[in-house]
Amino acid sequence: MDNMDPSELYKQSPPAFGHAVLKYFAFDPAYLNLNNGSYGATPRPVLAATDKLTLTIESNPDLFMRISLQPQLIDVRRRLAQLIGADVDEVVLVPNASMGVNTVLRNFEWETGDTLIGFNVTYGSVSKTIRNIGDVLPHPTTKEFVVNFPTTHAEIVANFKEFLAVNVAPEGKKTVVVLDSIVSNPGVRMPWKELVKICKSAGAWSVVDAAHSVGQETDINLSEAQPDFWVSNCHKWLSAKRAVAILYVPKRNQHIVKTSIPTSHAYISPADRTDENFVIQYEWNGTIDWAPYLSAGHALDFRNWLGGxxxxxxxxxxxxxxxxxxxxxxxxxxxxxxxxxxxxxxxxxxxxxxxxxxxxxxxxxxxxxxxxxxxxxxxxxxxxxxxxxxxxxxxxxxxxxxxxxxxxxxxxxxxxxxxxxxxxxxx
CATH class of the missing domain: 3.90.1150.10 (Aspartate Aminotransferase, domain 1)
Structure with missing residues (x-):
């Protein structure tokens, strides 16, 4: 096997795409992986960099956790924020898109009469999250927008606009819509930016499950699209090591997400806050393996070497x-x-x-x-x-x-x- 040390490999010319790239992944040679959409795949150079980082962590856990981690985490967040067109302090890392959506939805202060809307093609665990929120007090109303494929973006936009017009919560109550940027099954791109605009016009909050977007969608630009919340996995199409995801919460909405899940030692009650408290909560909310989170930067290095x-x-x-x-x-x-x-x-x-x-x-x-x-x-x-x-x-x-x-x-x-x-x- 060729040397997969990134410091040496990236001095070489990258391979042509296709089977020539296989040696840079750890697949069984007899296995044909046509299912990147479910779990992603980590390139060998990224694995090598992540394994090296793991050894560094284990050599002195206290030094890493207490001193070295934060600047590395900030750097990864900065690079990912730049990739998606966001401010670094609007981006934090969570294990996966399901956790990101749960973090947002379970931070809303639900009231009787509120409405929570999903789609019939919403990812299973997210759909069940919507159901669970509706099952417990104060029992917000849950509704489902149905879209059946084959269809077109124009039909989706027109039908959604009509649906939302008659399904928003009563005046004085909130409506939250969970929508996909790219549906998991079927694996189709949605006109999510247009749907976000419709939500905004209707006075509804938009929560975009963008699990498949980073590494597959190149024109994200969240500062321009302005979803209320957005989350995307880095271990799918960006090829980071499982599991890590981006949670984007613009500064205008960070008051909604009062606590990380689980609640961090850095949590401050909103009644006692004198400064921003969003980002710091995600720098330590329980002991985890930080190597996958930091692998996102190594994944970007690998992709830049391939051509971007x-x-x-x-x-x-x-x-x-x-x-x-x-x-x-x-x-x-x-x-x-x-x-x-x-x-x-x-x-x-x-x-x-x-x-x-x-x-x-x-x-x-x-x-x-x-x-x-x-x-x-x-x-x-x-x-x-x-x-x-x-x-x-x-x-x-x-x-x-x-x-x-x-x-x-x-x-x-x-x-x-x-x-x-x-x-x-x-x-």
Whole structure:
């Protein structure tokens, strides 16, 4: 294996994208990872830098925790803030997007008559968070905006505007909307900036679950978009070590997020505060492994060596469009987004399974085992709008032939499932 020490590696020319990049990741050579969207993947140079940092931490935990950590953490926050177009003191780090959304939603002072809105495609744990908040006192009203794909951004915007106009809370009560920048399943980009504007016009708070945005979306610019809250994972598309996420809370809204979760030793009751107390709470709210948090800076170094955000995403986006089309040809089906309006670096292709076949835990486990144990390959799959789909992540180590391999595997698996279930295959 080549030396993956970043200090030496980054003096060399970067590889071409595709299979030449595989040696910079720790994948089993027999495994084909087409599911970056779920867990991400940490490059070997980032792992090497993070492992070195871990040894430094362990060599003198007190020195690191009490003195060395803070300036390194500030530097990572500064670099990430610059990436997303925000002020450094509006950005803190949390373990993952679910924690970020929970931190925001559980800091609102809910009252009877308030309204909390999610989407039918809201990520599972976030959707359940909304449900849980509605289940406990004072029982704010929860509502759901339904969007079924295939559709268009224009339809989403028009329908959401109409929905919100008649579903905001009564006067004197608050409305909070949780919306995705990029939906997890289906893996589609949303017109989130337009939706944020609609929320603002309606007097509703916007909480953007941007779990997939950093490292995949290159024109974020939060100072311009002005969501009320925004959170994105760094261990997915930015390739930091699991797990770390950005929580963006603009200064105008930091009074809402009164406490970190868990509450930090730096917490000061709002009644007693004489200065800002937001950022400092996230510099220590319990003992954790700080190495993944600081790995985000090393991930940025690796990506800059490869050519930067635009070059990386140009390759991945082009491959997602071409790969989705090729996969649909092999399966004899269709891509969810033929015009590319909804696509960043994930493509959704219909699977040749009958819509009458409904998902069950047993079927889910069977498909997972077929993909992973029999074929050593994985791409996400899901049931949406009475159809079965696969979500394929186009990453820098993927080439078009990998979509073709996946197509053959899915064809085999779908044939087997249809026969096992005694069904007729879709045409």
């Amino acid at each position: 955000e635009h070059k990386i995403n140009e390759y991945c986006h082009d491959l997602a469009l071409k790969g989705g089309k090729r996969l649909a040809e092999i399966l004899g089906t269709r891509v969810m987004d033929p015009d590319g309006e909804l696509t960043f670096n994930m493509t959704n292709v219909e699977l040749p399974l009958p819509g009458t076949l409904k998902p069950t835990p047993e079927l889910d486990l069977k498909i997972k085992k077929k993909l992973l144990e029999e074929h050593n390959i994985y791409a996400a799959y899901f049931y949406h709008n009475h159809r079965w789909w696969t979500r394929v992540s186009a990453q820098i180590w993927v080439e078009l032939e990998d979509f073709e391999r996946l197509g053959k595997v899915w064809s085999t698996i779908c044939d087997e499932i249809v026969k096992e279930q005694g069904l007729e295959k879709t045409s």
